[in-house]
Amino acid sequence: MQLGFLVDLHLCMGCKGCEIACKVENEVPLSTWRLRVKYVDVGTFPETKRTFTPLRCNHCENAPCERICPVSALHYIENGIVNIDKERCIGCAGCVMACPYGAIYIDPETQTADKCTYCAHRIASSMMPACVVACPVEANIFGDLEDPASNISKYIQANRDVQVRKPEKGTKPHHFYVGASQAHLNPLASRREEGYNLFNNITHLPLGGHH
Amino acid sequence: MYLQSRRTFLKGAAFSVAGVAIAKGVFTTNAVAESVASSKFTNTPDTISFYPDVKEWDSFKELDGTDWKRGGIERHGVRSESNPDGIQVNDYTIVPTVCSNCEAGCGLTAWVNKNEFDKGILTVRKYMGNPLHTGSRGRNCAKGYAVTSQMYDPDRIPFPIKRAPGSKRGEGKWVRVTWDEAMAEIGKKMHDTLAKGDEISKKQIMYHVGRPNENGFGPRVPQSLGIDGYNSHTNICSAGAREGTIQWTNDDRNSPDWGNADLIFLQSSHAADAGHYFQQSAGLIADARKRGAKMIVIDPRMSNSAGMADLWIPAWPGTEAALYLYLVNRIVHEKNKDGEDIVNHDFVKNWVNWDRLMANKAYLKKMIGYGYISKMPKDDSYESFLELLRELYAPYTKEFVVKECKLEGMEYKLDELWEYFVPAGAKIASYLWRAGPIGHRGGWMNTRAGFLPLVLVGAMRGDIGGVGLHHWHEISVAGKGDKATVAGKHPTKTDVWNEIAWPPEYPISTYEMGYMMPQIMMDDAWHEKWTKRGLKIPKSMAVYVPRMHNPLWINPDGFRWIEALKDESKFEMSFNLSPTWSETNWYCDYVLPVGLAGERNDQQSTPSKPEQRIEFRQAVLRVAAEKAGWKPKDPTRATLEAHMKYGLGEVWEESEFWPNLIFHHVDPDGKLGIRDYWASKKDPSRCVTVPEYFDAALSLLPRLKETATKMYKGEEYPVYAYIRDHGAWTEKTNVYKPQEEEMKIEGEYVYAHGHKYHKSEVRKDEFGALWVQDGELKKSIGIIQDGKVLDGFHTLSKKLEFFSEWLADEWKWPEYAIPVYPRNDAENDKMVHVVTQVHHKHMKADNEFALNTIYRLPYNIHTRSVNSKHLMEISQNHNPVWIYTKDAEKLGIKRGDAIKVQIVDTLSGIESGYFIAMAVPTEATRPGVLACSHHAGRWKLKDSVKIPGFEHQLGVMGLGAPLYEMTNDGKVGTLKPKEGIDAMKHREMWQFKEYNRDIDDIWWDGLSGSWQNAVAPCHPDPIAGNHGWHQKVVITKAGADEKIGDISVNYENNFKVYQAWRDDLTRPLEPGDKWRRPYHIKRPVKPSQKAYKVEIKDA
Amino acid sequence: MVHETLAATNAVVTLDVALPEAFWHWYVTMNMWAKSIGTGLIFMLFLLLRKNSSEMSGLRTPTIIVSFIMMNVFLLFTLADLHQPFRMWHIFFYPHWTSAITVGAWMATIFVGLEFVMAVMMIRKDKCTLTKTPTETFDKILFWVTLLAIPVTLYTAGIMAESTARELWQMPTESVQMILAATLSGSAAILLLGGSKLSDETKSFFASILGLSALMAFIIYMSEYIFGAMKSEEVAVILEYVKGHGEYATMFWIGQWTAYILPMILVALYRVSKSSAMLNLAAILAIAGLWVVKHVWLIIPQLLPLS
Ligand SMILES: Nc1nc2c(c(=O)[nH]1)N[C@H]1C(S)=C(S)[C@@H](COP(=O)(O)OP(=O)(O)OC[C@H]3O[C@@H](n4cnc5c(=O)[nH]c(N)nc54)[C@H](O)[C@@H]3O)O[C@H]1N2
Ligand SMILES: Nc1nc2c(c(=O)[nH]1)N[C@H]1C(S)=C(S)[C@@H](COP(=O)(O)OP(=O)(O)OC[C@H]3O[C@@H](n4cnc5c(=O)[nH]c(N)nc54)[C@H](O)[C@@H]3O)O[C@H]1N2
Ligand code: SF4
Ligand code: SF4
Ligand code: SF4
């Protein structure tokens, strides 16, 4: 079994239902996110467009976070999920430095690393991840990549433009996107201006760890 | 197969490992493996489901997400007696309920953790969707999931509070009262008022509701009291759309079949931001787009919907009617690619009331007089009607639209529009709601014009993929639990008409003028004028009850509201039914904390697709506790008792509050004749209970009743039991074209809308419509077509009314009785009633703009987000003014700059004042049009409230409302932010402490929005009655001492603006008028015909 | 940046979550800096042993003690940088060997342990129970400790290399930089420690190491500065922080000047003038500058937006 995720960006409307579902399901503390939906406005008036990209841990096959973790707090479980153990974690932040996708944060409550687990507890309860359940437009497709009959496998077969983030890092993500442009996937393909923006304050936060 | 065997293998392996381990004496490892193997949990499940089967809802076990963070079951196993260190398993009772954050009414399920039920603890771990709800299909938006954080908001109001004796309203001094004390005092006041029994007293109790989110219980309350006391909020919400839709269909909103459409045609933001019924619509729109449907969005601002559309047309706000009539022009003149007419003649010929127009020679002459047409049509034929259309709409050319909608340089978009529009045929879905219609004077004409192209192509036939009507798909039975009461019947209609809600200037408004209640009540001259003309208007409200509403903040001219609510001679007593703090609370006498989504009991029905469905909202803690064996002491107060017992506080609910209040305090001895409407039939010594009432109400659905009685055989309240366990019910699917259904005729009787008429009562007119007598009036009940007796549309003519005959004749607006829009400058000035107050002709200097004040963020709800830490975190209460990049450049405005936005009325030229806001230049709003939403700018005057005798402080909107300083002297009001929300982090946390342990991680300060609504004057549209939300503004950079969040309002000026719009534009009732309002069109709570009758005296 | 940010595309982030500040901050700078000195001193002591063991006599004890102290500073800051410092022991009980952190922690621990033994031996020369010939044993162990010092100083490069998200840090360059940092600060430190105890010849030997280390490190930085951007857009974006008006440009140049350029000049001048004062100044600047240089290079890759 190799669980994987796919987001169809043609469908995602940026409602952030998934984001809050995740916060609630996993009690992700304020100021940290396992999942975030990024908006990028592209183009000039009147040909402006808005893109929405849900970003979460990719559960890499060749996960730099797992590799760097000195104590195996980050570890694979048998269904392919990159899981995390807060009791094992020593909080060295190596994983934070290693993940090329900014998917890991230090939980300010526990002072340990945390990230999306594909809702491994729900999976173990035979339930879909919370964010998949939430999505009003079914943009999130989840399932077993090793099973050719699963929804996700079928989706991958049916679409030509299946992409992952930063393939050049050799991480082999198990998280795919359909309908993505550079503006969706490449953080350097858009301007990210600090400070108050159209919708929120795009800012750097003081470290979750030291306060 | 493979998976299954693998799982078995693993279990086997685990057991053998266990065996070996025991042999070795390594007890812990083996316990871990065994705990997993012997549980239902496995990391490699055979199937992964969205929701557990409903059969498992009473007890569903799931691993805890927070505890899993310890590394999951591989490292710790599953918690059990032999493996206490295992990952926690939550034993949930899954209780269905309904989200209440917007009116989509999506299904929710509360996952009530009963692990510690024995210790008296029940907690809702999370809310998810309800898969049995066929509209929301188990899905929810951010706001749905935020119901958890709203429920456990640390600043919730924990018990009823009352303004401290001796203090003034707004001083912020409160004492604690019990529900019984509150009910006794309020009940007495209501009793004493009603006991007078005169006409005035029947107008002195006002139940003022925001978005009701239930279908009829609320209205039943004032109706049972025999008063005209129901006031709604529609005139700041959707009046324009409702007006236009009523004129076409006599239904106040349409109901598209998004999922099956080929073109999604939006002048709204249903695909991604808001709208009725937000995420359900968005999901269905996504379904259509998956099938290849195209999407067009008309919006001056790039909403998320526009940002993902195939075509975005940023027309100048308020001019869309011109665009629609341009489409009409092309539709009636051109052919499609196959050389066929684009007009769907089958439909138009049968189902549009062109016949009445062609027969009304007097009106046709008027049309010539207005210059709409040049000559009388040749004859009354359909062909001549088409000829008339061609002439009528010929002036709406591409050149005209480009100029009127200011689309210079975007001509190609009009071509694209056409390219998408025609091939879609009748499969075009749209929902005309706020957007254009609410923002503007004459916004209703936008709807009138907007439906015309849809009518012509046949999309309004209500067929698959087209546009149907709201009442086809909605079921309202919540007000009809009558059978459970001693009275056994519905309360009778009142005979009085309340001018405070419905002033004589606005007879056809949709609906009550609730947003200008203070203006109405404080205008003595107006009072005197109409009293002289014979109307009996109260000078004060004895009891004012806002419910699910924050009128002070969300309406225009907030300082006038403050002024009025503070005035004890105008509002003698007021109580807010609100679970949370709000600005309105601050000026009320009582705040009675009723429940949020998972804490209420009511029936809702959302017509989000062509089916008929109900959903049932319920107090989930009560239901979970009852399922676990708990019983209330007093069944009429079960919800309150459950909430107190299981840690929510003294939170009650209307479905139990009103019956108790009325039964015990308003009419304790039954002398007022009200009590019987709420006394339980089963046990007349008490009032009705939730199961009794809703079982009776929901039993009115025949299919539900049948299913439920089969499924719940032994139960006393089987229908209630069904809805309690399932949360939703779909009574009928595929509701298409009901107008074409044949009426039931049995023997000598004709059946229409639940009534039975003897054939002899029915008269057919020359157009085939069937009429019966209705009191002093006539009403139509069906229509004969091709020899068949059909239901027809809901209009008087039983057809879609291109020509609104009643508007033209009796109701004084003949020039607007057909879809028109001024075609040149002269007409633009003359037809002022249907020209927006922010027309571009008013914008002269570079710093003069139209301000779009209406749009929502998908993850905020008006003023309800402030009690959710999660929603606040997404938006941080940030509410910038969007300004087109090049406009900003011209004015030297940069991102983050504080700007001063001054509101100026274009009718009277009067200035209102200003608000200071943050400017953000963007490519996402059109040139000349700014945009600023209303989600932020919440305020409070005290950070927390000390209640005498209570050990903790009650925090006030700590997650998102900064502390402000206010001044108001009756003329000018100001607000200045004093500090952000930092105090929240330092305040003692006593409520829901565990859930809010991350509050100290709050990283926003809330200081970047301002209360713009307070600056806006009331702008009542003379016909629809809607407040025209858009404003003309003049912007400059803010001065050194002006901070974002500052506002300053001359509300004396605002009053003058209100009067100007009222006095210069309306056509009020006058001597000779017989009726208050067209009886056939909707009123949320309809009084009797007697109440409708009026006699206006000569002044 | 990439073509997407062309005016025509004009892509602007309008909503995103806040990003955390740099995770590895000056604690980690302290860590690298102290470790460079600690290991560098061992390298130098070993070289001295090989080159002119007679000059070792007064230096064994102070050098090993200073190195030991620096290594403890390093360990202390490593520990302090952990969000769960009390769980440091997990590294020894749940070691994960693909992690450079684990490998490094083990080696550093053994290294510091050996240093401790060496220090004790030297301090308690007469009462030493381990060996009868402490000095000889010291010198014998020194060989192994020097060998160990190489991976101990390199492993941080390994961690940085495993930090996949931080494109600027590449194992080849970083390992060279780590060694150079050790030789630079080690030579500087031993010059300061040795003082007049060192012969002129030895002094100028260490001075050459100092100068050459500075030169080589400087060359690598400059190569990165000029050529790095050509190979990867991430590096290009990161280097913007030290170029032109970049946020870290001033600090970067202060570092380059104090750690490398000035010491090189001073060493060159010393060779002419033989002024120990000049050499001492070079040494002090190099040690101080190294901190700055390391710090800049530690921080800037962490500023790269990853979402
Ligand atoms: N997320 C969310 N959803 C909600 C609500 C909420 O608070 N939050 N509230 C609910 C309620 S009460 C309502 S009434 C509905 C309303 O839902 P909608 O009818 O969709 O109304 P709005 O969001 O007010 O406006 C829709 C769009 O109209 C645009 N607009 C503004 N002025 C004009 C104009 O003059 N012309 C045109 N063409 N467009 C214009 C705005 O920019 C906005 O993008 O949403 C409901 N759903
Ligand atoms: N500038 C501007 N202003 C607008 C709009 C706009 O687009 N622009 N939109 C307008 C529209 S469409 C609308 S509908 C109004 C909405 O206006 P309102 O309906 O007044 O606003 P809400 O914030 O939704 O809810 C108001 C209050 O309901 C109470 N409440 C919340 N949940 C519950 C509950 O479960 N039960 C009970 N009994 N009470 C509850 C709280 O006290 C809350 O403050 O705002 C209008 N105001
Ligand atoms: S995305 Fe990041 S956190 Fe997730 S597995 Fe890959 S490297 Fe690890
Ligand atoms: S922070 Fe924790 S999870 Fe991350 S690498 Fe360090 S020990 Fe592992
Ligand atoms: S899978 Fe679960 S943990 Fe991951 S983003 Fe979705 S909800 Fe969050």
Ligand code: SF4
């Ligand atoms: S819930 Fe679905 S549509 Fe909404 S933001 Fe997440 S992925 Fe996009």
Ligand code: SF4
């Ligand atoms: S669309 Fe409205 S009702 Fe549905 S989940 Fe969202 S807020 Fe709740």
Ligand SMILES: [Mo]
């Ligand atoms: Mo609304």
